[in-house]
């Protein structure tokens with residue numbers, strides 16, 4: 001087996017991965033490798049639409065304290081407040097840096113960067129480029145990365161495991177989808193930037209690639225996974241595809257209406273209305289639908305109307321052109337004239353690989369940033385536009401710290417013995433000889449049905465028990481999944497089987513954590529425990545791998561500025 005070497009290995013090339021690679025590569029003496037299972041620019045980050053939060057106009061009334069308070073309150077007080085403070089301090093600098101790197105922000109008449117309202121923020125601080133913010137941010141980072149000759153890129157290479165020896169990071173194993181080769185990359189330091197994992201849900205805004213591989217690999221390598229029971233449901237997933245209709249639509253003034261035409265948010269969040277935090281808006285929509293006030297959407301699916309018709313053609317064409325294009329092409333609906341049918345869709349993982357304030361994991365040599373990480377900035381519920389921002393801030397920090405560590409490390413740590421690397425390769429390709437009945441596609445569908453049905457906006461103990469039993473049954477099938485394609489090149493059948501294992505491991509963590517957490521906080525809403533319980537549950541869940549299933553432990557929340565109070569909008 002071929003063995004390659006890089007001082008710093010970045011796995012993932014979304015906003016977090018690109019930003020980390022740039023920062024690491026600034027040390028010219030280091031050799032950086034960036035690996036992505038899709039072409040670098042096809043990472044989910046290009047789909048980010050609405051904006052990136054930062055305090056850019058302190059002279060007009062915004063402040064770091066206000067951004068921090070909005071984030072902590074939005075998080076239902078589960079965010080670590082030292083992490084939040086670092087975040088609000090750093091993000092304005094990152095947006096100015098992107099400005100210098102050439103991003104075409106949407107601008108005000110005076111030429112300054114424009115900002116729009118977003119849910120749960122008490123100031124208009126979502127900085128944006130029309131409704132394609134993520135795409136332009138990615139483009140600016142990608143272009144900047146081209147300047148560095150010390151970066152090697154590995155497009156369309158699937159990382160299958162994280163290697164450690166004597167408790168320290170030493171490398172990764174990689175399957176090249178374009179050549180079929182399986183090889184090892186030895187490294188001194190690593191940044192996991194593999195993004196989110198919502199694809200265990202059927203109705204989701206996420207790309208097909210969001211299967212949580214990095215979190216699952218980290219979990220199996222012994223790293224703790226934090227707060228995974230907190231899954232965000234975005235209030236406006238287009239029915240029936242789940243494609244995101246950005247929160248910026250409501251930021252620009254769109255209304256949510258039930259079948260009677262009422263702006264029902266008046267009942268649930270009188271002050272903030274449609275711009276209440278996502279957990280609250282999603283629960284309100286779900287309640288309207290369950291109580292019979294939904295509208296019948298395409299394919300008979302019950303939905304809510306997102307009404308932009310009063311915004312006018314000019315505003316929609318200038319500020320929300322992609323939304324219009326998507327709804328015309330996919331639903332034959334022109335939002336200038338008609339409302340859009342939407343409902344809550346699985347959208348974001350507040351949890352992830354446990355890290356400290358610097359994005360360091362407990363294993364020396366491994367850092368983690370972006371959606372795969374849990375610092376924890378978002379606590380029990382993330383505010384819209386804080387995620388792209390988090391990717392930039394901790395992309396930079398983790399790239400910097402990993403580079404510093406690699407520069408100090410004289411020798412490459414040894415890889416595990418060849419026989420162990422060979423075992424990893426065999427464990428993947430031996431699936432060709434499986435004659436099991438089930439395919440990964442059938443198992444993934446069944447998992448999605450289970451997660452959509454029992455682990456959604458509202459949860460109950462009984463439903464979660466049912467889901468856990470089903471997940472455990474499905475998990476047993478993973479080693480025997482039938483793979484019909486026996487080639488090693490672009491074998492999406494085999495990749496889907498590997499991803500199924502990752503999705504099932506993570507689903508088991510979500511449900512185990514959700515069953516244990518007997519309270520409702522942020523996005524985790526239990527019908528059988530409807531209130532927040534700060535006495536027993538103001539703490540982070542930590543899940544550790546065991547062959548029988550996750551072992552849970554808890555750690556305290558860092559509170560530096562604000563004690564928990566009732567959350568009202």
Ligand SMILES: Cc1cc2nc3c(=O)[nH]c(=O)nc-3n(C[C@H](O)[C@H](O)[C@H](O)COP(=O)(O)OP(=O)(O)OC[C@H]3O[C@@H](n4cnc5c(N)ncnc54)[C@H](O)[C@@H]3O)c2cc1C
Nearest residue numbers: 012013014015016037045050051159195370371385387388
């Ligand atoms: C439709 C949509 C719109 C959004 N809009 C906004 C918004 O307006 N504002 C906001 O703040 N947030 C938004 N978000 C959330 C935000 O975009 C994401 O949380 C963020 O972009 C995640 O970035 P990331 O760098 O962590 O990972 P990603 O961009 O998801 O990238 C993951 C990377 O990891 C690689 N990878 C994964 N597994 C493997 C493997 N096994 N081997 C090798 N490589 C692997 C992938 O190839 C990819 O390069 C949106 C999300 C979606 C889905």
